[in-house]
Amino acid sequence: MNFELTFLGTNSALPAHGRFPTAQVLAIQEQLFLIDCGEGTQARMLDFHVKRHKINQIFISHLHGDHVFGLIGLLTTLNLMGRQHQLEVFSPAGLEEVIQIQLKASQTQLGYPLVFHVTDTSRFQLIFENETVAVYTIPLLHRIPTNGFLFREKQRDLNILPEKIEEYQLSVPQILKAKEGKDITLEDGRTIDNNELTRMPPLPRSYAYCSDTLYTESILSYIKGVDLLYHESTFLHDDQQRARETMHSTAYEAATIAKQAAVKMLFLGHYSTRHKDVNVFEEEAQSIFPKARAAREGMRVSIPFHHEAEEIRITWKDPG
Amino acid sequence: MNFELTFLGTNSALPAHGRFPTAQVLAIQEQLFLIDCGEGTQARMLDFHVKRHKINQIFISHLHGDHVFGLIGLLTTLNLMGRQHQLEVFSPAGLEEVIQIQLKASQTQLGYPLVFHVTDTSRFQLIFENETVAVYTIPLLHRIPTNGFLFREKQRDLNILPEKIEEYQLSVPQILKAKEGKDITLEDGRTIDNNELTRMPPLPRSYAYCSDTLYTESILSYIKGVDLLYHESTFLHDDQQRARETMHSTAYEAATIAKQAAVKMLFLGHYSTRHKDVNVFEEEAQSIFPKARAAREGMRVSIPFHHEAEEIRITWKDPG
Numbered sequence: 175m176n177f178e179l180t181f182l183g184t185n186s187a188l189p190a191h192g193r194f195p196t197a198q199v200l201a202i203q204e205q206l207f208l209i210d211c212g213e214g215t216q217a218r219m220l221d222f223h224v225k226r227h228k229i230n231q232i233f234i235s236h237l238h239g240d241h242v243f244g245l246i247g248l249l250t251t252l253n254l255m256g257r258q259h260q261l262e263v264f265s266p267a268g269l270e271e272v273i274q275i276q277l278k279a280s281q282t283q284l285g286y287p288l289v290f291h292v293t294d295t296s297r298f299q300l301i302f303e304n305e306t307v308a309v310y311t312i313p314l315l316h317r318i319p320t321n322g323f324l325f326r327e328k329q330r331d332l333n334i335l336p337e338k339i340e341e342y343q344l345s346v347p348q349i350l351k352a353k354e355g356k357d358i359t360l361e362d363g364r365t366i367d368n369n370e371l372t373r374m375p376p377l378p379r380s381y382a383y384c385s386d387t388l389y390t391e392s393i394l395s396y397i398k399g400v401d402l403l404y405h406e407s408t409f410l411h412d413d414q415q416r417a418r419e420t421m422h423s424t425a426y427e428a429a430t431i432a433k434q435a436a437v438k439m440l441f442l443g444h445y446s447t448r449h450k451d452v453n454v455f456e457e458e459a460q461s462i463f464p465k466a467r468a469a470r471e472g473m474r475v476s477i478p479f480h481h482e483a484e485e486i487r488i489t490w491k492d493p494g
Numbered sequence: 495m496n497f498e499l500t501f502l503g504t505n506s507a508l509p510a511h512g513r514f515p516t517a518q519v520l521a522i523q524e525q526l527f528l529i530d531c532g533e534g535t536q537a538r539m540l541d542f543h544v545k546r547h548k549i550n551q552i553f554i555s556h557l558h559g560d561h562v563f564g565l566i567g568l569l570t571t572l573n574l575m576g577r578q579h580q581l582e583v584f585s586p587a588g589l590e591e592v593i594q595i596q597l598k599a600s601q602t603q604l605g606y607p608l609v610f611h612v613t614d615t616s617r618f619q620l621i622f623e624n625e626t627v628a629v630y631t632i633p634l635l636h637r638i639p640t641n642g643f644l645f646r647e648k649q650r651d652l653n654i655l656p657e658k659i660e661e662y663q664l665s666v667p668q669i670l671k672a673k674e675g676k677d678i679t680l681e682d683g684r685t686i687d688n689n690e691l692t693r694m695p696p697l698p699r700s701y702a703y704c705s706d707t708l709y710t711e712s713i714l715s716y717i718k719g720v721d722l723l724y725h726e727s728t729f730l731h732d733d734q735q736r737a738r739e740t741m742h743s744t745a746y747e748a749a750t751i752a753k754q755a756a757v758k759m760l761f762l763g764h765y766s767t768r769h770k771d772v773n774v775f776e777e778e779a780q781s782i783f784p785k786a787r788a789a790r791e792g793m794r795v796s797i798p799f800h801h802e803a804e805e806i807r808i809t810w811k812d813p814g
Contacts, residue, residue, distance in 0.1 A: 179631065282559070
């Protein structure tokens, strides 16, 4: 019952200093969701042992190359690996044409159904859901149409206590009813209060991905209280003017958003190449919001199942 | 006066086993020529300290993704780095549309002139020349239109002997005439034989790039006697049937071509991912043509200026 985010690329614009363009993989209960796909994403997946064939949905925030140039390579590699099951791509308008012209130029016919969904970058909107998770767009402010994504686990049914099933000899229909929160009437006419039969399940976990964007408080209502927030911080606050001009954010601004949204933890990324050391982003953000961390290639962030009680776990080995 | 080839990617189809899709850089007298550009080429350029901004011509053999998916990333990175001088791309038809649609989707306007030249994959044809080098297409046989490239240094002028300039007090016009191979008539009426005044310059160096292709002896006349031949060897000869079907070559076949063309040295590459160890390709080829080597990422091959007398130098540090 994992909920684990892996950073594959944390640099902005281009590869530099051992960092790569944006890509992340979110694993929720054995389902893998790819978020953005900069050039070299498939190679990073090999480096960090991401099971590429387990990805069924890909979410692209916008069509700047550092978020999407790796997609065509991944799609054709999955084809070469013999993929047959459907793959869905969610992105702002224009991506399907970009992919199709490249498949046509190489005379490649994919052996699996590839379905494109166009997102409306101006709205907070449910774009995908299954039994375990719902995904929403988050409208962002950037130079071209851009949206972030909110991943929210579904609320689980109540946990029924095994000893109560035994005690009252509950039938399957009674158990299902109790899990929905209802009281149970036994054959002898007694009514058992639901509180006696069940316990609250763990709370749904959530992750909000916000890149690329100008600082904007318009996103606060969508990301309020999420467990994890990734917010781009291309620049330090010294460069706020440049952030404005290029419609990016500073580490200070990302931390301000995290604080106002009262998220559990903030991760920074999309660093400007002018900074070789990304600790400076972390330090700046922590001055506002102590639970801020600089994302690194290969860093894994895991939210425990019982995350009300347990800490978010971060696994990362500094390569050098 | 260098002539140095650097292998950036030696795998076929996709990244695997620490190998990457095809890309090479040929440096001739401080000019850099990029040959094919698989995904991640710009990152390999960082790894191996290739000066990206010095590339003015890019040669793409065909539009299969493992030879071209890295191009858009490189082009936009050069733009971000502030490039202003012209870049030329030579390739079979269709590439310009692929690049333009991606620039349009990301609303990117390049700050430098980007000129596309379409190659005729059915002909051996001069496609580029300047003072030092001429580049020709080599028709290849593959599943889509494909050509290799022949790089040939221009023949240099004769070397005039300094002591003869002194002895006969030669004027600049006389020196230039002598360098063209002509005899010189002095003011006193004596005629000096050109053989007394000059020595032969080093022979022009040459490199033939042949990927991807079915085994074909039709290329022999174009590559005869080159210093370096790169010939794809996707498979071992055990897999000859599969090589036929996919229109690729085996190491045995690459070596047979090298032997028949009497090249100085053969490099193999475009290895099938089913082989983790590429020494098997080298061993198979060496059984036919001893001067065969398996290309590796980061391997540099340098042809000395006086290569009639000196050995081709290979620099490579096994990372593992």
